[in-house]
Amino acid sequence: MTTILSAKALTYVSEAPRRFGRRKHEAFKLGPFDLTIEKAETVAIIGGNRSGKSVLARLLCGAMQPTDGEIIFHQDAPHSSTAAKQQWQKQQVRMIFQRSSESLNPALTIGGILHEPLKLNTDLSYAQREEKIAAVLSQVGLLREHYFFYPHMLSDGQQQRVAMARALILNPSVIVADEPFAALDPSVRSQTVNLILQLQRDLGLSFVFISHNLGIVRHIADRMVVMNEGQIIEAGRTDTLFRWPKHEITQRLISAHQSLIPQASDGKRLK
């Protein structure tokens, strides 16, 4: 196995705002804990509300800075200067959010949306960027014509694919997805799951995703990380955790999921 990144003693502490203004965030402590992500694996983060799943996802992709601890990238950066190395590392982990429609700029065409990260992060010429965009559109199952569409002209599933294309365009090693399936209807959801599995096979990508849907977690995650009150309370292979959950909270989450699975008249679970 090849380790892509490891979080060491990762800690995030936010104080409650003292006075004035709306209380957007309350006091919260995440970690310290260690976590590794291997090449081409899928790691699901599960846990109750406010357990810190989204904060962990944001720390992993660099959208929030840890108060303590560090995230180490194990691949060699193809650059020698520290600034270029840091820039490259930032590109290694990209995030996609729950509601793609809200994260896509409505004033830009899909082409415009996909040019942006390339303009900001690479020295590619216009023609090279066009070539890269055509390739990534096809990777996520969209057509070349979609380049000229605005986000509102696309379906939810297609918008999700654009969000995926934007995440992929800088050739990351890890995609972090916060509830990527929650807002999708069941058929689009299974298409998105299949797309993720296919991209993983084709590109050797690692996926870290947060989900309350344990059916999908069981279907696609190699490993599971269970969080509660800012701590990892249990982690391991998905099959093992589903069969032999050790922590009481993991047991509760899994039995709540299993109670939703239809039972046959003889009491056995339907496949």
Ligand SMILES: Nc1ncnc2c1ncn2[C@@H]1O[C@H](COP(=O)(O)OP(=O)(O)OP(=O)(O)O)[C@@H](O)[C@H]1O
């Ligand atoms: N950007 C932020 N800055 C500071 N604190 C934050 C930030 N985002 C969330 N928090 C705080 O971190 C705690 C955990 O929130 P988080 O959103 O990570 O939980 P979650 O497990 O993803 O919950 P849910 O399943 O309800 O989305 C909350 O107390 C929240 O107020």
